[in-house]
Amino acid sequence: MEFFTAQLISAVKLGSIYALVAIGYSIVYSIMGMINFAHGELLMIATFSLWLLLSAGVPFAVAVVLAVIITAVFGILIERIAYRSIRNAGESTQIITSLAVSIFLEALCQAIFNSSSKALIIPDVFSQTFKVLGVTVSVIDVVTLACTAALTVAVVLFIRHTRVGKAMRAVADNQEAANLMGINKDRIITTAFVIGSVLAAVAGILYSGKYTSFSNDMGFMLGVKAFIAAVLGGLGSLTGAVAGGYIMALLEVFFSGYLPQGIGSYQTAFTFLVLILVLLIRPNGLFGSSARERS
């Protein structure tokens, strides 16, 4: 039972990170119809910014806020420089461009900071532990969960109840009609990238705060997994992204914890097989609407 609880808690931690990143994918996809493969690199940018700011002696709270802002600026720049000109190009062009941006950012980071892994030193408060139901939990785990919950609720409220949120939904629904109604598409897309970047920045900081070590290749794999989480839940649906994130983490953690010895190490393979199975049965994901063609 204790083992189970421990597994569950680690799945929830991981799932929160996936959920935050997956929401970013989902929002950008529903508005631009493209997948930003460079989204994962935003986690890297956030972590490296925080690390630099902390080593420059900036107080932790200020550094976190600045790191989030820097990441958002990068998000805007990526969209401006690389994606704006290919917005109406074919799908494969979009995939290639975002992959190229991802490779570029990672290589740039490697060139500046080299590829060795670095240690992120966060205040001691976060690494203190206490016991819940006989399982050790650290403060950062609680913070992770709280941040995810707060940000998810904030994003949902923003999209449902503000003017800009309404405009975002309109653009996602029908770009041309939204344009005719006087909605500035560029501004909406920028907003989507800012939201995605902020969520990714928080996820990156929480992730590297938890594992305390990070390197320039931290973003890509996390990004791919979070994207798969978004697909699992149904791209374009916020509920789907969150649910997908947690399901993905549950699968991963429980596959590695409970599969019999010998095949337990195949956990990544199993997680992807589940994804393929889900897509075969429900091509639009668990929470996706069937209206939009999967293309």
Added chain:
Amino acid sequence: MERPKLTDNPLFRFLTVVLLPAVLLIILRTAGGSYYESVLILFFINVILAASLNLTNGITGIFSLGHAAFMALGAYISSILTLSEKMKQTMVSNMPEWLAKIQLPFVPAVLTAAVITMLIAGLIGLAILRAKGHYLAVITLGMVIVIKSVLDNASNLTNGSRGLSGMAKYSTLPVVIIAALLTLYILYRIRISAFGRSMVALREDEDAAASLGISYRSIRLLSFMVSTFFAAVGGALWAHLQRTIAPSLFYFNETFVILEMSVLGGMASLSGAIPGAAILTFLPQILANFSTGFTIFGVQIPQINGLTNIVMSILFIVTIIFRKQGVVGNSEYIVSSLFDPKTYTGLFKKKTYEDFAFAFRRKQRSTARRLNKQTMEGEGP
């Protein structure tokens, strides 16, 4: 009388795609020594990999990011088949006995590996080819992760993450040249057959193609299988060049390198594989000289880690923004000139030489006229 264009002239075609490359090859081979030889071998293997990726990504419009996975299967299966029983038993603990006993010559081993890979790809394709576009891209990327995970963990077959080593160096320059030419020839014949034209039709408009009786699922599946067959051949040749393989060598990095070749050269054309592979094979070798730091006009440039990656990704982004279709675009000039019998039979006809001389002179005249005009404009008030 209408004279044919210079690019249609057999003599011109022969000079540009057969004679010139052959001379370049001989010069590089004799002047460069053994280091250049292995770079050249790598180039021809890359041509195979890029051309086979172009078949799915550019020609059929199945955007796959999973090429490295099939390359890995080809490399592993062929290596297991060519290694001797004794080597396998010392390297891989408890490999199934029947498998350890098998030892095949190089060519049958490569072909077996390619066929097995193709069949595996067929099974995978049945499941994943229902997806399209972005979804397919991510699923195929996931496939790279799955295959690596299997290679890492099936240690009684693959020796886990330590990989296999000690394969004989079968991939010599003549072998890879023949393999690359055969690959290009087969892919070219497929490309100009009804099958190949159905692929293009599907890429352009699925509904219109379907209305003409082209089966969406079977054409896509077959194209995917053919592509993976040659990916496996490329992987097998690669394994027998490097002589050491490990799962981590067939991961995202490799998949992206092949993709960059394909995109830079021109995804929609088999010919694009050649300039693409050339850029991605030779440029990193040149850049490697600079990555340790160098002096330019008296300015000391410090060592840059991963310079190759930065230059490559910038080149990649710039290409997409300014020349999305790659170096050669849609043109099949290289491959069609190489394999069209007329290129060779035309050399024995007098008309070829007359046309060549005429076209050449016309070109000269027009260049002269253009230059003249420019200088006159320059001298104006």
